[in-house]
Amino acid sequence: MSTTTPTTTAPGPSRTAGVPVRAATVLAALAAALALAFVLAPGPVAGSLSGGGHGSRRELQGRLSASFVDYWAAGERSFPAGLRGLVDYWSRYHLVKAVTAGLLLAVLVALGVLLRKAYLRAGGLTAGRRAALASAGAAVTALALFSLAMVMANVQGTVAPFSSLMSMLPLHGPHGVPAGTLDEIRRQLAAYPDGGQSSPPVEVxxxxxxxxxxxxxxxxxxxxxxxxxxxxxxxxxxxxxxxxxxxxxxxxxxxxxxxxxxxxxxxxxxxxxxxxxxxxxxxxxxxxxx
CATH class of the missing domain: 1.10.287 (Helix Hairpins)
Known part of the structure; x- marks a missing residue:
């Protein structure tokens, strides 16, 4: 009397009707961690690289306003120490954000490709599950486009941190740039470059x-x-x-x-x-x- 020994196969990766659940879960968790890092990491990391942070946004704006007024009053191309420190910090801040957003973009692209392949293989799934896959793919695509925009914006801030920093410059209020300084800047910019000698700060x-x-x-x-x-x-x-x-x-x-x-x-x-x-x-x- 012969007996037949049943054969066993090693379990493969976790899948649900062609959907690589384990890989998708890992990529989604990595994307969530990078999104959190994009929000929380730039300030502390940039502060450690530039010798110290600059507190809250309001404190940063206050220091920027005072440093900018000093820069304008000096009338030189080179930044005074206070403004130079802010510009260096801002460049590193955006560098950290650009790198983090780039990594997030790469992870989201990988996740999007995974979902797209799963959708194309989803012949055995119910209509509801196919719709869920399509919705997940659309959401990942939207997040990837947002990450791409963040990469572009933060590369700008890394390469030209002074202009990026100026977007935070308070122009009004008790801690804003004095009206006389603003009037002089506007006058020179309105005449630039044909209205006479522009000051070095305006040229910069x-x-x-x-x-x-x-x-x-x-x-x-x-x-x-x-x-x-x-x-x-x-x-x-x-x-x-x-x-x-x-x-x-x-x-x-x-x-x-x-x-x-x-x-x-x-x-x-x-x-x-x-x-x-x-x-x-x-x-x-x-x-x-x-």
Missing amino acids: MVSDFGRYHAVLAVAAAVVALSAAAISAVSWRRFAAASDRRTRRVLRSSGLFWALMAAAVAVIAVANTATTADPAPALLAFFEGGW
Whole structure:
């Protein structure tokens, strides 16, 4: 009498009808940790790298206002010690945020690819579960786009921290820049560069403001070209695909990335124009319209 020994197989990765649950859970947890770090880490890390933090936002603005007034009164290109410390801190602050946002973007892209593949393999799932996968993919895409925007904005702040810091400059109120100083800055910016001799601080502000927008123009151009390339690949694969679900996903992807490329191209063009002539936009800020 013979007996048959049942064979056993090693358990594979945790899956639910083709959805890699374990990998998706790990990526989601990593994304949550990076999002938390994006909010909490920049201040302490930048403070440790620059020799000390600058307290709350109100305290930072107060020091910025006083340091900026000293800088204007000195009339020199180089920053006084107080303003130099703030600018260095702000550059490191945005560097930490840019790196964290970049890592978050990479994790979200990996999670999005995972969900997309799971959706394309989801023939055995119920309509409700397929809808849940699609919703999760849309949410991850939205978060990835937000992370991309944060990368771009914080690269700006890293490369041109003075202009980024000026956006926090209080122009009114008891701790704001004195009215006489503001009037002089506005007068010089309105005449820049043909209205006579501009002071060194104005030249530095205009130059840095141009750099600030040049960074965004370049970043937006790279994103627009990348989105256009993704759209083109999606449409090429759409033409070759035969599966209905795959074609639907590729069609949506092609349309989405084409619209994304057009929208970001507008940002690139607008910032290129400001880079070519930054003084009017800077004047608009000091007049309260930026």
